[in-house]
Amino acid sequence: xxxxxxxxxxxxxxxxxxxxxxxxxxxxxxxxxxxxxxxxxxxxxxxxxxxxxxxxxxxxxxxxxxxxxxxxxxxxxxxxxxxxxxxxxxxxxxxxxxxxxxxxxxxxxxxxxxxxxxxxxxxxxxxxxxxxxxxxxxxxxxxxxxxxxxxxxxxxxxxxxxxxxxxxxxxxxxxxxxxxxxxxxxxxxxxxxxxxxxxxxxxxxxxxxxxxxxxxx
Amino acid sequence: xxxxxxxxxxxxxxxxxxxxxxxxxxxxxxxxxxxxxxxxxxxxxxxxxxxxxxxxxxxxxxxxxxxxxxxxxxxxxxxxxxxxxxxxxxxxxxxxxxxxxxxxxxxxxxxxxxxxxxxxxxxxxxxxxxxxxxxxxxxxxxxxxxxxxxxxxxxxxxxxxxxxxxxxxxxxxxxxxxxxxxxxxxxxxxxxxxxxxxxxxxxxxxxxxxxxxxxxx
DNA sequence: TTGCTTATTGGTCGCACACTCAATAGCATC
DNA sequence: GATGCTATTGAGTGTGCGACCAATAAGCAA
Numbered sequence: 001x002x003x004x005x006x007x008x009x010x011x012x013x014x015x016x017x018x019x020x021x022x023x024x025x026x027x028x029x030x031x032x033x034x035x036x037x038x039x040x041x042x043x044x045x046x047x048x049x050x051x052x053x054x055x056x057x058x059x060x061x062x063x064x065x066x067x068x069x070x071x072x073x074x075x076x077x078x079x080x081x082x083x084x085x086x087x088x089x090x091x092x093x094x095x096x097x098x099x100x101x102x103x104x105x106x107x108x109x110x111x112x113x114x115x116x117x118x119x120x121x122x123x124x125x126x127x128x129x130x131x132x133x134x135x136x137x138x139x140x141x142x143x144x145x146x147x148x149x150x151x152x153x154x155x156x157x158x159x160x161x162x163x164x165x166x167x168x169x170x171x172x173x174x175x176x177x178x179x180x181x182x183x184x185x186x187x188x189x190x191x192x193x194x195x196x197x198x199x200x201x202x203x204x205x206x207x208x209x210x211x212x213x214x215x216x217x
Numbered sequence: 218x219x220x221x222x223x224x225x226x227x228x229x230x231x232x233x234x235x236x237x238x239x240x241x242x243x244x245x246x247x248x249x250x251x252x253x254x255x256x257x258x259x260x261x262x263x264x265x266x267x268x269x270x271x272x273x274x275x276x277x278x279x280x281x282x283x284x285x286x287x288x289x290x291x292x293x294x295x296x297x298x299x300x301x302x303x304x305x306x307x308x309x310x311x312x313x314x315x316x317x318x319x320x321x322x323x324x325x326x327x328x329x330x331x332x333x334x335x336x337x338x339x340x341x342x343x344x345x346x347x348x349x350x351x352x353x354x355x356x357x358x359x360x361x362x363x364x365x366x367x368x369x370x371x372x373x374x375x376x377x378x379x380x381x382x383x384x385x386x387x388x389x390x391x392x393x394x395x396x397x398x399x400x401x402x403x404x405x406x407x408x409x410x411x412x413x414x415x416x417x418x419x420x421x422x423x424x425x426x427x428x429x430x431x432x433x434x
Numbered sequence: 435t436t437g438c439t440t441a442t443t444g445g446t447c448g449c450a451c452a453c454t455c456a457a458t459a460g461c462a463t464c
Numbered sequence: 465g466a467t468g469c470t471a472t473t474g475a476g477t478g479t480g481c482g483a484c485c486a487a488t489a490a491g492c493a494a
Contacts, residue, residue: 011460011471033337039452049473056455110337111390117334120250120327120394129395160403167407171388174329177337178346186377190384220480233466256482263462266443277482 025067037064065128068115072132081141094206097192109173154200163200168194179180242284251331254281282345285332289349296357306364311423314409326390371417378415385411
């Protein structure tokens with residue numbers, strides 16, 4: 001029973017090791033926050049020496065940015081898949097709101113707050129945040145435009161409507177770290193209400209249960 | 218010309234020194250962020266030894282929370298004075314939006330993002346944030362209720378409307394650290410629009426220039 | 435003027451961080 | 465099985481942080 005203080009080295013291909021590092025960093029970023037993405041923390045997670053992390057990311061800031069980009073990008077793919085083989089724009093948008101209203105989404109809200117704040121001090125991260133904001137905006141705007149084309153949505157300016165929806169979502173997410181309980185229903189449904197109103201939809205058209213559960217106000 | 222490495226001690230009353238420290242911390246929090254409120258930083262600003270700050274705030278976290286509370290409280294007094302000797306609720310609300318839309322307000326948006334994020338790790342700060350959120354909500358709700366009483370505003374639930382307005386404001390402020398340029402007008406005016414809609418006011422009633430500058434959409 | 439209270443100092447400790455670099459040892463290739 | 469490339473280690477540097485505490489002196493009161 002050699003109490004292994006000395007571990008056998010495991011030598012991996014740069015690509016494999018790199019993605020391994022980024023994945024670990026992404027997990028830490030999501031669960032504990034971007035400031036916990038440190039050389040030692042990630043190295044410990046991978047049972048590896050800190051120097052190795054430095055080898056792949058000479059500046060930690062780059063790894064932090066990568067972790068954020070990875071997490072945000074992955075979530076966006078869940079929320080609004082690039083390919084939408086089945087389902088109408090209305091259905092996709094309803095699913096989008098269902099997910100952004102779920103409790104699991106709190107972790108993502110926290111991540112965005114985290115990233116937006118840290119952007120103040122870390123230029124590389126700031127750039128990544130800007131990129132992701134554009135990606136989220138673009139993906140949602142694409143969905144809205146398709147809905148307009150198909151005659152499901154009605155809005156003068158899809159790009160403005162997109163931002164309006166995202167602003168409300170950001171506002172609702174702002175309290176992810178401090179919010180004691182939930183908001184009143186009328187507040188929790190703000191994003192959906194805003195979208196329905198801006199897209200000329202009937203009240204309840206984007207609600208979780210579908211148009212059936214039309215609870216006015 | 219004694220290059221004073223050794224400074225003469227200046228002994229102040231605990232109250233005076235304490236407020237001096239809090240004021241310095243508040244200034245740092247507003248300009249550089251809450252994580253820059255450190256023993257050494259504040260001590261340097263006051264040309265005093267770090268130990269002295271520790272003497273008044275044995276745990277730095279308390280000073281950080283105090284700095285946030287001080288900054289947020291002061292801003293709230295500017296936005297929505299507790300005493301409103303003159304002016305109608307409509308006028309006060311219009312002024313509120315004028316200020317929250319101004320560029321100076323970016324520093325406050327940054328502070329809120331900062332505090333909400335840091336709340337994740339610092340319980341004392343989290344409590345302070347909760348207190349301030351309640352204060353802001355309370356003050357705005359008071360104004361809305363008065364407007365309703367006077368027949369200027371019309372809303373079923375002033376407390377819900379209050380939160381809705383604040384959510385939009387938070388959403389707009391979320392990008393204070395990353396926002397490249399300004400939003401399109403329809404987005405920038407979202408808070409005002411939301412309020413006008415929720416309070417049964419004519420479009421433009423709360424706009425910066427007053428009801429005259431009624432620019433539809 | 436003397437004495438006393440206590441605000442203030444100076445120094446120190448331990449910790450966590452990013453970053454650097456020569457030495458080491460997997461492992462693919464021959 | 466030997467060889468060479470390079471992924472990985474180990475050890476160390478310097479910085480900034482919060483916290484702690486005995487010694488000092490400012491300024492008030494007697």
